[in-house]
Amino acid sequence: MKKFVTFEGIDGSGKSTVSKRVYEELKRRGYSAIYTFEPTDGEIGKCAKKCIDKGVDPLVIALLFVADRIEHVRKIKEWLKEGHIVLCDRYVDSTYAYQSVQLEGQMEDPLEWLRQLSNFVIKPDRTFLFDIDPEEAISRIKGRKTRFENVEFLKKVRKKYIDIATEKRFKILDARKGIEDLVEECVRDIMENDGD
Template sequence: MSKWKGFFVFEGIDGSGKTTVSKRIAERLKEKNQSVVWHREPTDGNYGKKIRSFLSGQATLSPKEQLELFVLDRIESVNSVILPHLEKGSLIIQDRYYYSTAAYQGGKDLSAEEILSLNENKGFPKPTQVFFLDLTPEEAKERRKYRGGTEEAFDEDKEQNRIYANYMKILPENTVFLDATQSIKSLLDAIQEIIEGEIRS
């Protein structure tokens, strides 16, 4: 069980809508006078910028280098943002966490399960609740095409299928799976009800 009551993580493959949904739910909670911090990983710090350069195709990283950067970025993220705000009693609404690292980087060298264990053994705080925006890789591909922008490192069909399969192996048992094809209002209403229930409990 998580030590923290206010740490909510949003996961999903590219195009699932988790960034939009997590930002909107943070706004809703702020409107109810909650102290809320929206946060994302990779961060905008030095390590996070290197990861984003790789994701956008501007830099090349080996699987080992990718994993090292994600862990270094997360150490900084936990120590400078997540723990200080949780300790103050703020809610953290987070776009991606170590489940993403396990799902995306899990492969021939290290399995998704091994990467998950590596992160959990670092003592990173466990989320109160994980929300998974569930969308098939095919549906996500259509969304990404509609959205436009530059193709990223993991956009190929076989990569998205691998990532989705990895997620199914490593997400915690109490993960809330949300049908990402439903309306944004339906998603936000369902998420808000769960978060407010957790805060009150």
């Protein structure tokens, strides 16, 4: 069974809806699960969200996400030590995808810089990447407040996600599938024994 599971994808991919439903299903089956997300609702996470809304320099935002994650990783380690399954809606790969695209032109290799800053993170047992065409994703989030409602930007982020999804921990899901099918696929995958 996988203990630390992250859910990634561009805005409008359905990852938040599915991750919450997976959490509910695991609880229904009697598992001790914790649902968490990034940016967190701690002080640094709230500050990061405000800075995004205000259009603050992407470098500042990237550093705020890393700072927020330092606190978050401490909690995740505790939850895992206590024996919980931890489900996280967005994690370090969101920073790699979104912030590396935003930082293009500000430094030579933004992805490598972000990886260096993130060497303290716990590697997830599984990362579900919800893949969807940005045009469809945007049609899903019409009316939702987001700074990332831009097709060209989301195309770059999607490509970055696909580029980084090469490790064995990634499972790329077709986010056009129905919610129930995606929930079932995620739960089944989490329950599988990887020989641990």
